[in-house]
Amino acid sequence: MAEQASRARYRELIKDFKPDSGHLLHALHTIQHHFGYIPNDAVPVVAQQLGMQTAKVFGAITFYAEFRTSPPPRTEINWCSGPACRLKGGDNIRRAMESVLGFGVEGTTADGTAGMHLQQCDGSCEYAPLVWVRSFTGHADGADATLQDERGVVHGLLTVPAAIELARVIKSREGSA
Amino acid sequence: MTAYDVLRQQANTAWQSYLRPQRTRLDVSVATCSHAAGVYDTLAALADAVRTRNLPVDIATTGCNGFCFLEPLVTVSRPDGLRVLYGPVHAEDVADLLDQALTGICARLAAGVVNGDSDRAAQLADHPFMKHQVRRLMANCGVINPEDIDHYLARGGYEGLARAVAMTDEAVIQQTLASGLWGRGGAAFPAGRKWDFLRGARNKPKYLVCNADEGDPGAFVNRILLESDPHLIIEGMAIAAQATGAEYGYLYIRDEYPLAVERCRHAIDQARAKGLLGANILGSDLTYDMEVVRGAGAYVCGEETGLLSSIEDSRGMPRIKPPFPANAGVFGLPTNVNNVETYANAPMIFRESAEWYRQYGTEKNPGTKMFSFTGDITRVGCVEVPFATKMGDLIRDNFGGTPDGRPVKAIQSGGPLAGIIPGKYIDLPLEPEPFREQGVLMGGGGIIVCDDTTCIVDMVQYFEWFAEDESCGRCTTCHGGTQRHVEILRRIQEGKGRVSDIQLMELINDSLRWSNCFHGQGAPAAVQSLLRHFRDELMTHIRDKRCPAQQCAALIRYEVVRGREHDADPSAAICPTNAIRQHDDGRYFVDDARCIRCDACRQLQPDVLAVTDAVAPPRPAGMPVAAGG
Known part of the structure; x- marks a missing residue:
């Protein structure tokens, strides 16, 4: 029953998208926006709606770095991999945070509550080096995502000690690795 | 009165009251x-x-x-006509700003006067950041509310479209060619010629695509x-539609720019509501509409x-050319x-x-170009300058x-696939040819400046990692080579x-x-440099086995400065791997096996911790390199 209900929900969300109209990215973004990720059982629903093979939809999902196939952690450190951050010690920040948290980029704690994600530069380089911390609690179903939702809280001009303190706070709040 | 004049007149009224508000208005820059x-x-x-x-x-x-570099920026517009830009205005500065800027000038936070005169703050145009700049593309940036189409209209917006729709497609192409405008994405191909290819294409419908990926x-122009x-x-896209006969456009924006997606979608809705998109634009024969497509993270x-x-609807795999997009682009059209x-x-x-457009720049490269500069510079930001402006001056x-x-030490322009030039080329004129002569690309406008604390081997490793990470995987040369x-x-970085x-x-x-x-073709550039x-x-x-900039983790080590062995308490507390340990007598030392070279200790206590080369000085000349080396 629950499975049927979620399928009906996917179908409802993407009902306006059509085959051969360039709607795949729209549909996938819509699903991810509402669920925080693209659940496995949403893939055939998208494929059916857009008249595509399931494999092709799945192939597209895995091609793009920002589509998720599992639920996001409650708290996620988005580490900026850009060159301006790197020039200012961004890679040192990554190594230090990974040591504190006990997992690497794209990893999570054992219970999945905290994670780290590699981000591409968005040009906020005046505050390099930076990470932004996103929180995925209580996804606002139906609402347009704002810059704040999408980007979370930016921790800019980070020193390595400050990054370590930040990782320690997140670790103590979100349980152990 | 034409359809455009009606829109413009309504907009002017709104703009006048915005410029000279009844009561003071604070415009906060949200980007x-x-x-x-x-x-x-x-x-x-x-x-x-x-x-x-x-x-x-x-x-x-x-x-x-x-x-x-001055964000968050706040522009204070007062009923007396004075407009002053302030920044950075953080939450803790708000009290000062409201105490002083509503009646006088908050000198501590003032960046410059935008409109009017004040003897307590300099004109914004005289700010060193404005030197060499000619703001045409950026004329509205930070000046208008990007969510209000009336502001754009009142500043001369859509006037170009109104003129273009009264012209033939051929005349629009001719004027574009006469301006000398070429594609800013990197290839520098004349825009007018590209548009003419599409105009001449037989199949219909035709499409426009704007590459906002x-x-x-490090680039954000x-x-x-x-x-x-x-x-x-x-x-601009609607004018291109008039030139080419395209009926529909896609504005493809990268996933990392959610605010741009939101604002462009909003702007398209507004333009449609005013009859500037859709059927018979401004009462002409032009029918053109468009949508935003949001990417999902793929360089x-x-x-x-x-x-x-x-x-x-698929993986973003580059195709084999020809056919070129002018013949077979989106949906094969x-x-x-x-x-x-x-x-x-x-x-x-x-x-x-076209003549007006050519007032700036050079014969070959007319007009202006936006550049964002980042990295080891004091003020990170975005400027617009005529072509051939000396990079070093900026x-x-x-x-x-x-x-x-x-x-x-080095300058990287044109993205990770474009190569790096040494600092001695700092005064290259900003136009494609001089960069090409040095074997690199000027590119889309993002420029990264590196000072002598940079390890070039590490930066090149980063650019190659980026090329590998973002390779689509089709060509073995590319995904395997990178x-x-x-x-x-x-x-090499590991010694x-x-x-x-x-x-x-x-x-x-x-x-x-x-x-x-070009992804694979450009990937050698950084290594070549x-x-x-x-x-x-x-x-x-x-x-x-030495990193002169002392950045490569495996080629450096940390040590407690002699004589300060008792002072490392804070460093020991911050160290994420407990590598700063104590002898029985309380003296601290760095346990090299545990140390991950994150630099936290040295940032905290620069006079207690020091970094040195991990290996002994170079062996005498003529001595053989170790086996396997």
Whole structure:
């Protein structure tokens, strides 16, 4: 029953998208926006709606770095991999945070509550080096995502000690690795 | 009165009251850069203070004017006509701002006077950051509310489109050709000729695509336009539609720019509501509409055929050319792909004229170009200058040089696939040819400045990692070649480099050039720069196992400065791996096996911890390199 209900929900969300109209990215973004990720059982629903093979939809999902196939952690450190951050010690920040948290980029704690994600530069380089911390609690179903939702809280001009303190706070709040 | 005059007249009324408000208005710059600076805290503090003090003040938003280093920016517009830009205005500065700026000038925070005169603050136009600049594309950035089409209209917006729709498609192409506008994405192909290809295509419908997948890390010129003046791009695309007969357009924006997606979608809805998109635009025969497509994180979609694949419901894999997009683009139909800034130039060419457009720049490279500078500079931001402006003038004057006045060691323009030039080329004129002569690309406008604390081997390893990570995977030359580059460079960074690696990297570069698209073809550039311009530094890594900039983790170690062995308590507390340990007598030492070289201790206690080379000084000349080396 629950499975049927979620399928009906996917179908409802993407009902306006059509085959051969360039709607795949729209549909996938819509699903991810509402669920925080693209659940496995949403893939055939998208494929059916857009008249595509399931494999092709799945192939597209895995091609793009920002589509998720599992639920996001409650708290996620988005580490900026850009060159301006790197020039200012961004890679040192990554190594230090990974040591504190006990997992690497794209990893999570054992219970999945905290994670780290590699981000591409968005040009906020005046505050390099930076990470932004996103929180995925209580996804606002139906609402347009704002810059704040999408980007979370930016921790800019980070020193390595400050990054370590930040990782320690997140670790103590979100349980152990 | 024409349909355009009606729109313009309505807009003028709105704009006049915006410029000279009945009561003071605070325009807060909301853009991705201001978000990083904490603009939402500033906005909350402003709203709170205005409410509790019961001030007769309105709060509105604007875009970014390129002064990213002064974000969060607040423009105070008063009924007496005085407009002053303040920044950075953090939440804790709000009280000062409201105390002083509503009646006088808050000198501590003033960046410059935008409109009117004051003897207490300089004109914004005299700010060092404004030197050498000619703001045409950026004329509205930070000046108008990007979410209000009336502001755009009142500033001459859509006037170019109104003129273009009264012209034949051929005349529009002729005027574009006469302006000398060429594509800003990197290839520098004349826009008029590209548009003419699409005009001549037989199949219908025809499409326009705007490449706003600004993926070069460290570049943000397109973002400034998308977030701060979205109608400029919409108008430019509508003019291109008149020239080419395209009926529909896709504005493809990268996933990392959510605010740009939001503002462009909003702007398209507004334009449609005013009859500036849709059927019979401004009462003419032109029928054109468009939508925003949001990417999902794939650099290779910035390659034009990768972009087309991505729009068409699939993985963003670049295709084999020919056929070129003008014949078979989106959905196999004729398509024109241009960069954001290319389309954004069109409105002024038609609002003014081709001759007017050519007032700046050079014969070959007319007009202006936006550049974002980042890295080791004092003021990070975005400028617009005529072509052939000396890069060094901008770095020294506008961007305030390197933070500690250190020498510029290297400059990277045009993205990770474009190569790196040494600091001695700092005064290259900003136009494509001089860069090409040095074997690099000027590119889309993102420029990264590196001072002498930078390890070039590490930066090249980063660029190759980026190329590998973002390779679509089709060509073995590309995904395999970049992977090998990363392996070799990382090995060199670990002190296991071999002299034969040089030959190997040259071989990989030769094979990378046979890749299908520019991603693989451009991937050798960074390594080529390393071999050509920074060979000494590379050889020091390979032969001496030493990183001159002391950045490569495996080639450095940390130690407690002698005589300060009792002072390392804070460092021991911050160390994430407990590598700073105590002898029985309480003296601290660094346990090298545990140390991950994160630099936290030295940042905290620079006089207690020191970094040194991990290996002994170079062996005497003539001594053989160790086995395997």
